Amino acid sequence: MTPAARVQSAIGILDTIIEKARSRGAPADRVVSEWARANRYAGSKDRRAIRELIYGAIRACGPIPNSGRAAMLRLVEVQPELADLFDGSNYGPPAIGKNEAAAVGGVAAPWVVRHLGKSWISGNEAEALLERAPLDLRVNALKASRDNLELPAAGEELLADNGLRYPSGTQVEQWPAFQNGQIEVQDHGSQWACRAVKAQPGETIIDMCAGAGGKTLSLAAAMENRGTLIASDTDRSRLSRLRPRAEKAGASMIERVLLDHGKELVALNEFRGKADAVLVDAPCSGTGTWRRNPEARWRLDKAELLKFAETQANLIRMAAQLVKPGGRIIYVTCSLLNEEGSDRIAAFLMGHKDWTATPLDLPIGRPHGVEGAQGTRLTPFHDGTDGFFIAQLTSPC
Numbered sequence: 257m258t259p260a261a262r263v264q265s266a267i268g269i270l271d272t273i274i275e276k277a278r279s280r281g282a283p284a285d286r287v288v289s290e291w292a293r294a295n296r297y298a299g300s301k302d303r304r305a306i307r308e309l310i311y312g313a314i315r316a317c318g319p320i321p322n323s324g325r326a327a328m329l330r331l332v333e334v335q336p337e338l339a340d341l342f343d344g345s346n347y348g349p350p351a352i353g354k355n356e357a358a359a360v361g362g363v364a365a366p367w368v369v370r371h372l373g374k375s376w377i378s379g380n381e382a383e384a385l386l387e388r389a390p391l392d393l394r395v396n397a398l399k400a401s402r403d404n405l406e407l408p409a410a411g412e413e414l415l416a417d418n419g420l421r422y423p424s425g426t427q428v429e430q431w432p433a434f435q436n437g438q439i440e441v442q443d444h445g446s447q448w449a450c451r452a453v454k455a456q457p458g459e460t461i462i463d464m465c466a467g468a469g470g471k472t473l474s475l476a477a478a479m480e481n482r483g484t485l486i487a488s489d490t491d492r493s494r495l496s497r498l499r500p501r502a503e504k505a506g507a508s509m510i511e512r513v514l515l516d517h518g519k520e521l522v523a524l525n526e527f528r529g530k531a532d533a534v535l536v537d538a539p540c541s542g543t544g545t546w547r548r549n550p551e552a553r554w555r556l557d558k559a560e561l562l563k564f565a566e567t568q569a570n571l572i573r574m575a576a577q578l579v580k581p582g583g584r585i586i587y588v589t590c591s592l593l594n595e596e597g598s599d600r601i602a603a604f605l606m607g608h609k610d611w612t613a614t615p616l617d618l619p620i621g622r623p624h625g626v627e628g629a630q631g632t633r634l635t636p637f638h639d640g641t642d643g644f645f646i647a648q649l650t651s652p653c
């Protein structure tokens with residue numbers, strides 16, 4: 257493909273990504289891989305270049321653009337050398353019109369930027385949300401340790417004792433250590449969210465929103481496969497992906513429990529008042545993961561944000577019924593909006609005066625939230641991780 261044809265292909269794919277974002281359809285990654293499958297004439301170099309253009313354009317646009325072409329013209333403002341490729345050649349994009357408008361830049365739509373500002377995320381902190389994320393690994397302590405594991409490339413040793421960092425795009429999926437479960441891909445911030453649970457062998461721990469088990473696997477390793485570890489979720493398909501992952505990781509202790517939306521505690525009834533800890537890795541807007549998923553900015557709306565806050569409040573209340581006296585809830589969101597983080601902790605404590613927000617002694621992040629209802633916040637700018645809010649609530653004895 258010529259460079260101009262790559263630009264035109266990227267424009268077409270961006271049109272689909274924009275349409276899918278509006279209709280809550282397939283995410284950008286899937287749109288890109290489906291295009292590659294359907295257009296075999298594009299070789300690996302073409303596909304890589306097109307992907308760069310697409311993600312460059314997505315990062316460069318703040319609010320959702322009107323068209324793929326407007327998005328690409330916004331990228332031209334950031335990378336002016338691309339303008340020459342709008343040459344009207346065969347398969348290339350038509351020349352840029354004299355008054356043709358580019359899409360608007362910025363961090364996100366103005367209302368989202370306002371919410372971030374109220375949550376103390378602006379300037380460098382806001383811009384870092386769109387930087388390219390590195391690739392972080394967690395060495396699976398059930399099968400290996402960072403000190404004795406031979407990997408095809410030496411990574412940067414991270415503060416988390418089994419964490420390693422590689423450049424974005426490193427193809428770790430092809431490494432034998434990945435295929436045999438010695439390593440997992442996990443953001444450094446997510447590794448600390450798991451460490452905040454302080455899971456001990458022999459404890460009873462519920463990972464209430466386990467999804468496909470990214471954090472459950474880390475908890476199983478911390479528990480050395482001893483005790484009770486429940487992975488629950490309302491999404492059957494996500495939860496079903498945990499079984500092969502757990503087998504590969506040698507995490508034999510995990511019990512999966514599918515929950516009914518609105519009746520979550522029915523399936524968890526036997527654990528009422530019994531759990532040492534409940535991890536609530538709540539569904540959220542994902543503002544802290546835009547580095548990996550910049551198109552998520554285009555999908556966020558106000559009604560959805562309110563719905564997330566309501567679900568988060570319900571989940572914390574339910575978790576409180578599962579925890580034993582003196583037990584703990586670790587509340588985590590990969591969002592930097594207060595309404596999904598510190599506000600939820602403050603609201604819970606208003607209605608549960610005998611519970612306390614206990615500070616987390618993590619060697620990373622900063623305290624965040626009003627006094628008495630604080631958690632820890634990790635941000636891409638300050639910590640080089642995805643953005644997280646992590647809080648610990650301790651039940652009365």
Ligand SMILES: C[S@@+](CC[C@H](N)C(=O)[O-])C[C@H]1O[C@@H](n2cnc3c(N)ncnc32)[C@H](O)[C@@H]1O
Nearest residue numbers: 464465466467469470471489490491537538539
């Ligand atoms: C942030 S994701 C969890 C990611 C996962 N813990 C990991 O580390 O890979 C949030 C999860 O919450 C689940 N969820 C949404 N509503 C729920 C509910 N009412 N009860 C339990 N899980 C719920 C979603 O299906 C989703 O898998």
